[in-house]
Amino acid sequence: MNIAYIGLGSNLGESRSILQQALVNLADHPSIHQLECSRFYRSSPVDSSGPDYVNAVARLETSLSSLALLHLLQEIENRYGRERPYINAPRTLDLDILLFNDEINHSAELTLPHPRMHQRAFVLLPLQDLAPDIVLAQGTLDTLLEQCKDQGIELL
Numbered sequence: 001m002n003i004a005y006i007g008l009g010s011n012l013g014e015s016r017s018i019l020q021q022a023l024v025n026l027a028d029h030p031s032i033h034q035l036e037c038s039r040f041y042r043s044s045p046v047d048s049s050g051p052d053y054v055n056a057v058a059r060l061e062t063s064l065s066s067l068a069l070l071h072l073l074q075e076i077e078n079r080y081g082r083e084r085p086y087i088n089a090p091r092t093l094d095l096d097i098l099l100f101n102d103e104i105n106h107s108a109e110l111t112l113p114h115p116r117m118h119q120r121a122f123v124l125l126p127l128q129d130l131a132p133d134i135v136l137a138q139g140t141l142d143t144l145l146e147q148c149k150d151q152g153i154e155l156l
């Protein structure tokens with residue numbers, strides 16, 4: 001069984017209920033097990049403008065490959081009317097694979113671990129709820145959170 005961490009984000013529409021519904025969609029999938037989610041956070045947009053985001057991180061076990069999981073996440077994003085008019089545009093639902101076992105992937109479709117997760121408090125703080133002792137290639141969660149403490153984020 002594979003273990004994946006997924007970043008969830010939304011800053012358009014009913015963000016909290018969209019995230020909750022997306023978690024139900026994931027939990028209902030026959031190849032996804034043991035889904036757990038962090039607390040929800042409100043965060044200021046990083047590298048983009050527009051409304052604040054609601055962010056969370058989920059941990060799940062799956063028999064799917066990383067690419068099959070990516071395609072499932074894209075399909076769920078599309079159910080919530082996700083459009084991609086420009087890079088980092090506001091979005092109803094963003095589902096990113098952050099970590100997939102210890103997989104390192106630099107394919108055209110998927111980069112693992114997620115290339116910017118270590119610089120984003122909206123990923124690191126919810127990840128800390130689920131896996132406080134996890135150590136990324138760039139350092140511990142405490143060390144990395146210290147480096148992005150200027151990013152606005154609060155517990156919902």
Ligand SMILES: Nc1nc2c(c(=O)[nH]1)N=C(CO)CN2
Pocket residue numbers: 008009010043044045046047048053055088094122
């Ligand atoms: N706070 C916050 N900022 C972002 C987010 C996000 O989920 N939360 N997602 C982005 C595109 O992936 C760009 N900026």
